[in-house]
Amino acid sequence: MIPIIRKQTAIKLKLLTAPVSTWSPLATAFNTRPGWKLNLNLIKDNAGLFGIPELRSHEGFYAMKERAIWETDKLVTESCSPNRTRKLVEIFDELSDTLCKVADLAEFVRIAHPQAAYSQAAEDACVSISGIVEKLNTHQELYRTLRTGVDAGDKIPMSPVDQHVARLFLFDFEQSGIHLPETDRRRVVALNDSILQLGQRFITGAVSPRAIPKDSLPPNLRQFFSVDGDQVLVTGLYADSPNVMAREAAYRIFLHPDKHQEYLLSEMLSSRHELAQLCGFPTFSHRALKASTAETPEMVKEFLEIMAQQLHKRAAADFDIMKKRKIAENPGSNGQNLAPWDTPYYTQKVKRDWLQVGSSEFTPYFSLGTCMEGLNNLMNNLYNISLVNDELAPGEIWAPDVHKLAVIHEKEGLLGHIYCDFYERPGKPNQDCHFTIRGGKELPDGTYQNPVVVLMLNLPTPCRSSPSLLTPGMVDNLFHEMGHAMHSMLARTRYQHVTGTRCTTDFAEVPSVLMEYFVADPRVVRTFARHYETQQCMPEDMLMRLCASKHLFAASDMQVQVFYSALDQQYHGSHPMEGSTTDVLAQLQKQYYGIPYVPNTAWQLRFSHLVGYGAKYYSYLLSRAVAAWIWQMYFEADPLNSSSGEQYRQECLAHGGGKPARELVADFLGREVTPANLANSLINEIDITNEHINRIWQ
Numbered sequence: 001m002i003p004i005i006r007k008q009t010a011i012k013l014k015l016l017t018a019p020v021s022t023w024s025p026l027a028t029a030f031n032t033r034p035g036w037k038l039n040l041n042l043i044k045d046n047a048g049l050f051g052i053p054e055l056r057s058h059e060g061f062y063a064m065k066e067r068a069i070w071e072t073d074k075l076v077t078e079s080c081s082p083n084r085t086r087k088l089v090e091i092f093d094e095l096s097d098t099l100c101k102v103a104d105l106a107e108f109v110r111i112a113h114p115q116a117a118y119s120q121a122a123e124d125a126c127v128s129i130s131g132i133v134e135k136l137n138t139h140q141e142l143y144r145t146l147r148t149g150v151d152a153g154d155k156i157p158m159s160p161v162d163q164h165v166a167r168l169f170l171f172d173f174e175q176s177g178i179h180l181p182e183t184d185r186r187r188v189v190a191l192n193d194s195i196l197q198l199g200q201r202f203i204t205g206a207v208s209p210r211a212i213p214k215d216s217l218p219p220n221l222r223q224f225f226s227v228d229g230d231q232v233l234v235t236g237l238y239a240d241s242p243n244v245m246a247r248e249a250a251y252r253i254f255l256h257p258d259k260h261q262e263y264l265l266s267e268m269l270s271s272r273h274e275l276a277q278l279c280g281f282p283t284f285s286h287r288a289l290k291a292s293t294a295e296t297p298e299m300v301k302e303f304l305e306i307m308a309q310q311l312h313k314r315a316a317a318d319f320d321i322m323k324k325r326k327i328a329e330n331p332g333s334n335g336q337n338l339a340p341w342d343t344p345y346y347t348q349k350v351k352r353d354w355l356q357v358g359s360s361e362f363t364p365y366f367s368l369g370t371c372m373e374g375l376n377n378l379m380n381n382l383y384n385i386s387l388v389n390d391e392l393a394p395g396e397i398w399a400p401d402v403h404k405l406a407v408i409h410e411k412e413g414l415l416g417h418i419y420c421d422f423y424e425r426p427g428k429p430n431q432d433c434h435f436t437i438r439g440g441k442e443l444p445d446g447t448y449q450n451p452v453v454v455l456m457l458n459l460p461t462p463c464r465s466s467p468s469l470l471t472p473g474m475v476d477n478l479f480h481e482m483g484h485a486m487h488s489m490l491a492r493t494r495y496q497h498v499t500g501t502r503c504t505t506d507f508a509e510v511p512s513v514l515m516e517y518f519v520a521d522p523r524v525v526r527t528f529a530r531h532y533e534t535q536q537c538m539p540e541d542m543l544m545r546l547c548a549s550k551h552l553f554a555a556s557d558m559q560v561q562v563f564y565s566a567l568d569q570q571y572h573g574s575h576p577m578e579g580s581t582t583d584v585l586a587q588l589q590k591q592y593y594g595i596p597y598v599p600n601t602a603w604q605l606r607f608s609h610l611v612g613y614g615a616k617y618y619s620y621l622l623s624r625a626v627a628a629w630i631w632q633m634y635f636e637a638d639p640l641n642s643s644s645g646e647q648y649r650q651e652c653l654a655h656g657g658g659k660p661a662r663e664l665v666a667d668f669l670g671r672e673v674t675p676a677n678l679a680n681s682l683i684n685e686i687d688i689t690n691e692h693i694n695r696i697w698q
Helices: 025-030 060-080 088-112 116-136 140-152 160-174 182-206 244-254 259-278 284-288 297-329 343-355 368-383 472-490 510-519 540-549 554-571 581-592 619-635 642-651 661-669 675-697
Strands: 210-213 226-228 231-234 385-389 403-409 413-423 433-438 452-459
Touching: 025 368, 025 385, 060 088, 060 116, 060 140, 088 116, 088 140, 088 160, 088 433, 088 452, 140 160, 182 259, 210 244, 231 244, 259 284, 259 581, 284 297, 297 343, 297 554, 297 581, 297 619, 297 675, 343 540, 343 554, 368 385, 368 472, 368 642, 413 472, 433 472, 452 472, 472 510, 510 619, 540 675, 554 581, 554 619, 554 675, 619 642, 619 661, 619 675, 642 661
Parallel strands: 413 452
Antiparallel strands: 210 231, 226 231, 385 403, 403 413, 433 452
8 A cells, every 4th residue: 555644743832921031032932822923914925834825725725636636647657657767666755745745734734723614625635635545556557566666676776775665665555455366355445444444433432431320339439420310420440539449430330341342342353364364464463563673473472571571570569569558548448459440549649749749849840931942952962953933924824822943953954844733722632742744855856855743732821920831741741742753853764755753663652752761861851940930940859759750660550561562462463362352351461460350341442552553552662662772872871962862863863764673773772673682671771760769769
């Protein structure tokens, strides 16, 4: 399948006036909430969304779509021509770029633009582009041309990068089964459609509240839940409730088995397995991991088993602390064993007690302006780049409180733009994410098509007396998403198909997770955490406790992620499975997690990640292992080291997905990417941070 729609994530920015004149220009801009520019000539001076003239009106999507169709037809003809003078992979990348420029833009506008006319026009464009893709996916001559170029070599010599990208195009092409006999191809198309619909219905059911008769719940517990007539509605796990009986009731009710959800999940898993086998793979996991950092399910399984073994005693120590806290809070109770409904509650409670102050006590030190200044200082130290608040033209943005950042290198000049859509507003998706609007790539004249991305967050709106003040968790999310944006900005790939975050899933999170290490390091946070009114630095004891708290219960947190990853791999392994999805869950929980399975519950039926990350849930753990390895080798000694930053930029970020991920990691770290090496980086991190926490605690 030709890769056209690549979704990323985005965020949003807004702040208020900073009362102190010594803030940097960037901090002042983000501590001042932007607003619409007065434009007296709405037609003439309207630059169009993202500076695209066609999008002065929503009707411009029609023109963009028509131009994409015309250019696509021209490029398909060129690809199949015997007189072709360009590399096949160059033409395919231009074809992909042509469609992505419309599809990626339209996908963002569809979900983010507050005006119905724009969102509807964008949705129509998405449908049209999808139709073009489906047509291309059945273009036999185009497929045979690419297949011949990959197998026998193009008539124009290809570099290793050309060959790698051509193989990626071929693999994407074959996702639709174009290489199969017609009967099998039609079955692949039907299965893809069925999997999509089953997944959508499963996600809907995964978040649906559970209604039970009011009389089935003791009167003393009804107060914790919503009552609707004769029914009680349980909408989640109520993990933050201090009442242990309420937490237990919510857990047992919300996770009670549901036959329809079990049917949807089982059908989706069996359909995926059939699809994989039709396409020549033993299991869906083998198909999903092709060209990934892990490469095979066998490597993932070995990595998870090593992690499970190494985490067993370390997680048990975490659970012992939680259990003691539970006994202290519930003296004389019979339910003193730690249960699944206890671990989220006591994890957060112990962290709050450890910090000694509430989360609100930290927010004055994390105005959005100070955080952006901290990011700018970090980027300047590591990569010699500056984040500059850029001038906005009328009509360029979709909401009045969006900022535009120019990413400027000290010597190389402008590298790209980041639109910051940071504030909550009615109708805005409640998610922190990064969207690619335009991917970077080399152009025929030797110049570079600079990337354009949007970062979307949901930060509190500034008020009259203060800018937007962030909780520590919001600061972590800001740094995480900026890691994705920097991956997009600093990649300098020949082809847009592999630019920035357009890489394998188990490497795409490495740059963003690495940023979490920087924002958890006191040496970095100390450079920007200042009170928005007095500009006083955060007190040292407060700073040290905040940074250390991010590592509390790291072993038990990681153990549950290992369990989830193992479950996902088992579900997407050999079929038929031994028993129901709940039977598999109970067996794996005993093997991988330190808290026993609760009979007559079916947690997996609420696990919506099985839809979007089927067979790839391990990716976050593996990305974290690579990020930890990079941190320990390059930045732990000095997180502001410019030579380490430049090496990381040139040898990791610059490649995007243009170099096989496993090869890229091995070359950068100078060691083979093995399950043991990956596990060691995570276990070393846990042990080192635990020693640090114990010193502070004492």
